[in-house]
Amino acid sequence: MHRIARISLAIILSLAAAILTAWAGLAIWYRLPLAELGRTVACAVFILFGIGTVMAIFSRFRFRALVLFLGAFASVLVWWSTIKPPADAGWAPDVARQVTGTLDGNLLTLKDVRDFEWRSDTDFTERWTDRTYDLSTVQSADLFMSYWAGPKMAHVIMSFGFSDGAYLAWSIEVRRRVGGKFSPVADLFKSNPLVIIAADERDVVGVRSNVRGEDVQIYRLRASPDAARALLLEYVSDANALAATPAFYNSITTNCTTTIVKMMRAVGDAVPLDWRLIVNGYLPEYAYDRGALDTRLPMLTLRELAHIGDRARKSGLSPDFSRLIRVGVPSPGRGS
Numbered sequence: 001m002h003r004i005a006r007i008s009l010a011i012i013l014s015l016a017a018a019i020l021t022a023w024a025g026l027a028i029w030y031r032l033p034l035a036e037l038g039r040t041v042a043c044a045v046f047i048l049f050g051i052g053t054v055m056a057i058f059s060r061f062r063f064r065a066l067v068l069f070l071g072a073f074a075s076v077l078v079w080w081s082t083i084k085p086p087a088d089a090g091w092a093p094d095v096a097r098q099v100t101g102t103l104d105g106n107l108l109t110l111k112d113v114r115d116f117e118w119r120s121d122t123d124f125t126e127r128w129t130d131r132t133y134d135l136s137t138v139q140s141a142d143l144f145m146s147y148w149a150g151p152k153m154a155h156v157i158m159s160f161g162f163s164d165g166a167y168l169a170w171s172i173e174v175r176r177r178v179g180g181k182f183s184p185v186a187d188l189f190k191s192n193p194l195v196i197i198a199a200d201e202r203d204v205v206g207v208r209s210n211v212r213g214e215d216v217q218i219y220r221l222r223a224s225p226d227a228a229r230a231l232l233l234e235y236v237s238d239a240n241a242l243a244a245t246p247a248f249y250n251s252i253t254t255n256c257t258t259t260i261v262k263m264m265r266a267v268g269d270a271v272p273l274d275w276r277l278i279v280n281g282y283l284p285e286y287a288y289d290r291g292a293l294d295t296r297l298p299m300l301t302l303r304e305l306a307h308i309g310d311r312a313r314k315s316g317l318s319p320d321f322s323r324l325i326r327v328g329v330p331s332p333g334r335g336s
């Protein structure tokens with residue numbers, strides 16, 4: 001029994017060392033401030049060191065190997081902790097500004113609301129505006145899912161409706177540099193900062209449906225005006241905090257999907273762990289199961305009615321965009 005326990009412990013330690021080695025190797029590859037050859041050599045050295053540690057765990061040198069490995073890994077962690085997101089850089093125009101907000105009673109004033117006029121992904125009129133909204137007129141919250149890589153992964157956008165027919169959309173995005181691209185793997189390793197965008201729907205939704213050709217779907221939430229207002233103020237608070245202290249985008253822990261946690265709280269529900277919080281293409285099913293959508297209709301029917309592509313293209317990104325894309329989309333009761 002003692003021998004079996006020793007072997008089992010060695011297997012567990014070797015798996016842990018292998019995982020830590022893989023993470024450290026990728027961190028070195030993506031973030032070590034050296035040319036590609038230097039990063040390749042440093043990454044290869046650490047991985048070989050990790051492989052040697054795994055092999056040593058099954059020998060009489062296991063204790064010494066583990067001490068050396070933990071020391072080396074601790075050094076990587078210390079270096080990792082020194083990497084901070086830049087406050088200024090050559091940002092791409094559509095993510096160049098971070099929205100901020102101030103509250104005076106029921107009046108919310110937002111600085112740097114995006115209102116781009118898109119003709120193509122590279123041809124657009126850049127426009128940033130300051131807006132004031134009366135929070136007492138907030139009526140609804142809607143969930144947009146923009147599918148850019150098949151049915152499993154999507155970008156999540158929340159939008160808030162006001163009694164005058166206006167909508168304000170919020171999008172949590174990668175703050176990439178000019179010429180930069182989104183990479184789910186690279187953005188696990190402090191590659192790009194986070195940015196929160198507040199924008200007109202015909203900008204932040206329309207660029208995805210009409211310009212990039214993504215499959216955009218809308219789901220109207222069962223949220224009371226009070227709950228929608230509280231969720232909107234959470235976005236404002238997060239935006240102000242991000243403007244004060246920049247943070248990195250992370251493909252798993254800090255991304256557009258973290259919206260769903262706030263959304264479920266807004267409709268008064270708990271947020272249990274669920275695989276659909278990671279594979280976010282299935283967030284509508286998750287929200288449906290939790291009662292956040294219109295459960296009077298089957299989920300399959302809601303999916304069919306949620307696609308806005310045809311209506312969005314016919315609208316031509318007109319000022320009536322928000323109303324037209326909601327035609328035929330069921331609206332649940334908003335609760336108390």
